[in-house]
Amino acid sequence: MNICVFLSAADLDERYTRPARALGELIGRGGHTLVWGGSDTGxxxxxxxxxxxxGGRLVGISVEFLRGFARTGADELVVATDLAERKALLLARSDAVLVLAGGLGTLDEVTEILELRKHxxxxxxxxxxxxAGFYDGLTQQLRRMEAEGxxxxxxxxxxxxADEPADALAYLERLPTAPQVR
Structure with missing residues (x-):
């Protein structure tokens, strides 16, 4: 499965790095491909x-103005001209989307992905x-949006x-339409 992961490029506390690392390891062990923003930071x-x-494959989708932060040695690196093209390429190259802790860029990505899915x-x-409850506020807002129509x-x-990386990946792998690893 090609799994797009939206997350921060910032260096953060262990409570965020530990689950990010665990998720990456699960993606690799599962024979999946990581499709991500291509940065080699945070x-x-x-x-x-x-x-x-x-053992996972890496497909980075960077953007021209961040090219200097792109990971060398990715299996594939695509450089988009702007953020809109980058988001479109990330979605096009993936079978599923996982959203980890992040800032405004991650929030922009997840809301656009959800809006496209809604339509x-x-x-x-x-x-x-x-x-660590990072998305408690967002999920509360989404539930309110649903409840109020x-x-x-x-x-x-x-x-x-999902609260844990293993639960997030297991959910994707259980879906009847999930592409199977060959």
């Missing part, structure tokens, strides 16, 4: 290191990895929330 580096060191413009599963589809058809 959590992006951590998840890529974990995937690479356990039926993709049917790829989306999972929020709620490390702002979402035309049930929330659980848009996004799945």
């Amino acid at each position: 959590l992006m580096k951590v998840v890529a290191d974990g995937a690479h060191e356990t 039926g413009l993709h049917d790829k599963p989306v999972v929020l990895l709620n490390t 702002f979402l035309p589809v049930p929330l659980d058809t848009l996004v799945h929330v």
Whole structure:
């Protein structure tokens, strides 16, 4: 499975690096491909290191103005001209999306992916990895949107929330439409 992971390129505390590393290792051990922002810094580096060191394939989708931070040695590196093209390429190259802790860029990515899914413009599963309760506020807001009629589809058809990396990946691998590793 080609798994897109949205997450921060910032260097963060162990409570975020540990789950990012664990997820990368699970992706690699599962024979999956990591599709990510291509950066060799912060959590992006951590998840890529974990995937690479356990046999996963790395497909980085960077952007021209961040090219200097791109990971050398990725199996494939694509450089988009702008952030909009980068998001489109990340989605196009993936079978599923996992969202880890991140800042404004990650928030932008996850809301766009959910909006596209809401309109039926993709049917790829989306999972929020709620490390240390990081996405508690977002999930509360999404539940309120659903309860008050702002979402035309049930929330659980848009996004799945998991607290642990193993649970997030297991959810994706259980889906009947999940591509199987050959």
